[in-house]
Amino acid sequence: MAFSLPPLPYDVSALAGSGMQQETLELHHGKHHQAYVTALNGLVESKGLAGKSLEQIVAEAGKAGADGLPVLNQAGQHYNHLLFWQVMKPNGGGDSLPAKIGAKINEDFGGLAQFKEAFKQAGVTQFGSGWAWLIVDASGKLKVTKTPNGANPISTGEGTPILGADVWEHAYYLDFRNVRPGYLDNFLAKLVNWEKVEELLLNGGLKSGQTA
Ligand code: MN3
Numbered sequence: 643m644a645f646s647l648p649p650l651p652y653d654v655s656a657l658a659g660s661g662m663q664q665e666t667l668e669l670h671h672g673k674h675h676q677a678y679v680t681a682l683n684g685l686v687e688s689k690g691l692a693g694k695s696l697e698q699i700v701a702e703a704g705k706a707g708a709d710g711l712p713v714l715n716q717a718g719q720h721y722n723h724l725l726f727w728q729v730m731k732p733n734g735g736g737d738s739l740p741a742k743i744g745a746k747i748n749e750d751f752g753g754l755a756q757f758k759e760a761f762k763q764a765g766v767t768q769f770g771s772g773w774a775w776l777i778v779d780a781s782g783k784l785k786v787t788k789t790p791n792g793a794n795p796i797s798t799g800e801g802t803p804i805l806g807a808d809v810w811e812h813a814y815y816l817d818f819r820n821v822r823p824g825y826l827d828n829f830l831a832k833l834v835n836w837e838k839v840e841e842l843l844l845n846g847g848l849k850s851g852q853t854a
């Protein structure tokens with residue numbers, strides 16, 4: 643098998659009314675994400691990845707530290723973007739969450755506003771390229787975290803990501819220019835697919851189904 647780029651779970655123009663224009667998605671999904679998939683497939687033979695799942699590759703590359711970086715950069719980014727497309731939807735975001743994820747956020751952060759502030763701050767303070775995350779840690783508690791470049795909470799061993807915001811400049815430059823905080827505010831206000839985040843909470847995270 644080889645890794646592949648699944649179609650977006652919505653039309654490429656579907657998020658335009660929610661602050662992510664068609665050109666952003668065309669480039670981000672069709673060019674950037676495709677490039678990670680192509681590069682990862684190019685590493686399968688030389689890095690001995692054949693038969694391993696994407697999640698296993700990400701975890702092992704993270705444990706390997708500097709030696710694992712060439713694989714982590716591509717495999718992490720493939721996983722990160724698979725999750726990212728899933729956790730957005732047209733007219734998402736807002737303050738009315740499905741019951742189970744809403745209650746869990748209240749329990750672990752003290753309220754939705756506190757969660758949003760922590761998530762936004764994680765994205766704003768990630769210096770350079772990277773990701774802001776909502777994860778389930780080993781004790782079952784929700785936490786906000788951030789990672790640089792292609793890393794993620796699986797590669798760092800921090801937990802299971804159930805929501806991620808891409809803070810690489812390619813994710814927001816056409817829509818928000820240099821204003822990363824505005825992109826993150828919009829992501830939380832208009833894009834997050836909370837039904838999917840709840841599903842990932844209940845199902846133990848995204849199962850990519852992708853194998854080298
Ligand atoms: Mn990206």
